[in-house]
Amino acid sequence: MSADPDTPVLRPVRARRSRRAISALMLAAISLSMPRAMQAQQGAATLIRNARVFDGERVLDGRDVLVQAGKVTQVGRGVRAPAGATLVDGAGKTLLPGLIDSHTHTFGDALQEAVVFGVTTHLDMFTDVSIARTMRAQQAAGQADGRADLFSAGTLVTAPRGHGTQFGMAIPTITTPDSAQSFVDARIAEGSEWIKIVYEDGHTFGQTIPTLSRETMGAVIRAAHRRGKLAVVHISDAAGAKAAIEEGADGLVHLFIDRAPDADFARMTAGRHAFVIPTLVVLASMTGTGGGASLVDDARLAPYLLAERTQALKQGFPQRAGAPAQTLAAANETVRQLRAAGVPILAGSDAPNPGTAYGAALHRELELLVAAGLTPVEALRAATSVPATAFRLADRGRIAPGMRADLLLVDGDPTRDITATRAISGVWKGGVPVDRQSLARRVAAARAPRAGGAAAVPGGIISDFESGELAATTGTWMPSPDSYAGGTSTGDVTVIAGGANGSGHAMQVAGTIAATIPYAWYGAMWMAGQAMAPVDLSARPGFGFWTRGDGGTYRVMVFAQSKGMQPLIRTFVAGPEWREVNLSWTDFGVDGSDVAGIVVAGGPQPGAFRFLVDDFRLR
Incomplete structure (x- = not known):
């Protein structure tokens, strides 16, 4: 830049x-x-x-x-x-x-x-x-x-x-x-x-x-x-x-x-x-x-x-x-x-x-x-x-x-x-x-002690998607398009049949990445609190999920208040077989005490993409 x-x-x-x-x-x-x-x-x-x-x-x-x-x-x-x-x-x-x-x-x-x-x-x-x-x-x-x-x-x-x-x-x-x-x-x-x-x-x-x-x-x-x-x-x-x-x-x-x-x-x-x-x-x-x-x-x-x-x-x-x-x-x-x-x-x-x-x-x-x-x-x-x-x-x-x-x-x-x-x-x-x-x-609300947090997530599971819907034990799932930053990528976030380890359902993130902006993306965001309010998740060392997909390399973006809500990025590969991805807060340079959201996303490589996420959890 x-x-x-x-x-x-x-x-x-x-x-x-x-x-x-x-x-x-x-x-x-x-x-x-x-x-x-x-x-x-x-x-x-x-x-x-x-x-x-x-x-x-x-x-x-x-x-x-x-x-x-x-x-x-x-x-x-x-x-x-x-x-x-x-x-x-x-x-x-x-x-x-x-x-x-x-x-x-x-x-x-x-x-x-x-x-x-x-x-x-x-x-x-x-x-x-x-x-x-x-x-x-x-x-x-x-x-x-x-x-x-x-x-x-x-x-x-x-x-x-x-x-x-x-x-x-x-x-x-x-x-x-x-x-x-x-x-x-x-x-x-x-x-x-x-x-x-x-x-x-x-x-x-x-x-x-x-x-x-x-x-x-x-x-x-x-x-x-x-x-x-x-x-x-x-x-x-x-x-x-x-x-x-x-x-x-x-x-x-x-x-x-x-x-x-x-x-x-x-x-x-x-x-x-x-x-x-x-x-x-x-x-x-x-x-x-x-x-x-x-x-x-x-x-x-x-x-x-x-x-x-x-x-x-x-x-x-x-x-x-x-x-x-x-x-x-x-x-x-x-x-x-x-x-x-x-x-x-x-x-x-x-x-x-x-x-x-x-x-x-x-x-x-x-x-x-x-x-x-x-x-x-x-x-x-x-x-x-x-x-x-x-x-x-x-x-x-x-x-x-x-x-x-x-x-x-x-x-x-x-x-x-x-x-x-x-x-x-x-x-x-x-x-x-x-x-x-x-x-x-x-x-003031953003600076106030965070409600809920890791202690409010029994067993650490955020979403197993077994209800067939984008449900979460805490927080909210929502699409994350790059239109927020001037991009034109498109996609859908849905729950489909067939999850990891023989389970019934998983979240599917699929779409087409347009090369309108150099960091283009389309993904699914889990917001830890309401309206991107930061939440203290530091009682657990990080988070993980299972994934499979079309073989592409995709991104995990963490947003933390202490980092000015700028995306902190790591990548993962979604191959044809289910595999587990585990990440620590330290991988992103934070301690987990003020996490506002986590995005799993396609891009920035242009073209069609598809991957699945299941058993999204705090470790």
């Missing part, structure tokens, strides 16, 4: 679903449930009294802010509360516009998680265009009060086998300047709201990646401008950054860490009226240490961080042998020079890459921007009014009459201590209070 800090490292895990992960059924459920919330609260007024207000540009002390029908209607002193208004005491607190993350890749529950951390808008740099269209339609219909809004570049512009294609997902690519206009027009027709271009050959990270020629990059930028669209460029080295600005890019979506900037780089960028999204938190992860690791121990955020998010925040990118040493020094110096030259600087996290987590990582990005030389007020502008202006979002990023009531209330004063943005007292999306505690309850 690529170590580039732009397209996220995709893994076949429930918490990191890819661009097709939000199924039509989920979207339908969202569209049906959100209007009810809006209907219940749309007419209610909210008055936040006596707060310090950062309005997106400046600090106003001791102000009242009135919200009605989803918008800010008054900002001042002594504002009278309408009848029935909800009153919020803002004394000792700071009210800010909802934060804007200017660089994300939106998968799964990203938007719902982000808003809990006060991030009310995602500027997405590569996601599925059909999902983006659906999200935008729901936003326009007022059906997105429980999640961050999404604006997206849709499909990025890259070369064949270039950055963004490495995960086996079929996307259009471009090779020559003369096709730039038609290529850009096709992206706009799909719904891209700006054009994102990849100019990246991988040498900074010890790789060789095909990339666009400079002439093609320039042609795409000009094609976007002819259609009135912004053109932003992914780069990772100083030379690429300079070339992109010289070709007329409206913005860079990363900074570089290969060397210090040229003496005239910042002045040139300012002269071209371009903006920059440094993504320092993910650049820090490029050094091998998770850029957001410090957030894990912050008591203001920890109650809202799922186990897989805490694991991700601690992760750095793999360090390739022979790659140049990476530090943040060059990026920090570039930020200082850009600030001095008056270049607009935007805060972006590049979540969900290693070292990041949706919503939470933006708070670390603000801290890193201040460490690089911005004042706290400038950093807050970088997450509010500056991206709203740069991406032409006229209805947000400010607290003023007529603006959207996307608001973040925090304890303390982040205009002096930028980490106070983490002390969240309340979040409003379109004037509707965000239910932050539902995520906190989910996190």
Whole structure:
């Protein structure tokens, strides 16, 4: 997998679903449930009294802010509360516009998680265009009060086998300047709201990646401008950054860490009226240490961080042998020079890459921007009014009459201590209070002592399938398709006659693996608890089962909370005769104390497959 800090490292895990992960059924459920919330609260007024207000540009002390029908209607002193208004005491607190993350890749529950951390808008740099269209339609219909809004570049512009294609997902690519206009027009027709271009050959990270020629990059930028669209460029080295600005890019979506900037780089960028999204938190992860690791121990955020998010925040990118040493020094110096030259600087996290987590990582990005030389007020502008202006979002990023009531209330004063943005007292999306505690309850439940466990499984048997059904003494069996990660493999999980050792039945897993993604699978998952809640199975050393099949090599994947719910994989062979497979928790690098699920699966080899499983048990 690529170590580039732009397209996220995709893994076949429930918490990191890819661009097709939000199924039509989920979207339908969202569209049906959100209007009810809006209907219940749309007419209610909210008055936040006596707060310090950062309005997106400046600090106003001791102000009242009135919200009605989803918008800010008054900002001042002594504002009278309408009848029935909800009153919020803002004394000792700071009210800010909802934060804007200017660089994300939106998968799964990203938007719902982000808003809990006060991030009310995602500027997405590569996601599925059909999902983006659906999200935008729901936003326009007022059906997105429980999640961050999404604006997206849709499909990025890259070369064949270039950055963004490495995960086996079929996307259009471009090779020559003369096709730039038609290529850009096709992206706009799909719904891209700006054009994102990849100019990246991988040498900074010890790789060789095909990339666009400079002439093609320039042609795409000009094609976007002819259609009135912004053109932003992914780069990772100083030379690429300079070339992109010289070709007329409206913005860079990363900074570089290969060397210090040229003496005239910042002045040139300012002269071209371009903006920059440094993504320092993910650049820090490029050094091998998770850029957001410090957030894990912050008591203001920890109650809202799922186990897989805490694991991700601690992760750095793999360090390739022979790659140049990476530090943040060059990026920090570039930020200082850009600030001095008056270049607009935007805060972006590049979540969900290693070292990041949706919503939470933006708070670390603000801290890193201040460490690089911005004042706290400038950093807050970088997450509010500056991206709203740069991406032409006229209805947000400010607290003023007529603006959207996307608001973040925090304890303390982040205009002096930028980490106070983490002390969240309340979040409003379109004037509707965000239910932050539902995520906190989910996190707490996952951390609570596990019910049941190995002691609750008499004789260790989970399933012998003798009832003729997918029954289990504890937990639940269910199909596990790779559609959760953008795959198209198909199959069935059934119980058939003829089991191991002369028994009556066994579970059959059969289907066809499609080579849509490199780690394709279709299988059967045993969930140890409810909804992937981890269970303590450490009283037994491992698990086993009997198997036979078509002679193929198949996979066992264990999911454990301590490993961030990433699949821990071992293989087995299902030959023509029944054989026993025994595995220990230590084979997977865990102790069995927090097992959420076990999958037996076909793939990643493409084609038809079939195998049987019987007497699945804890040893």
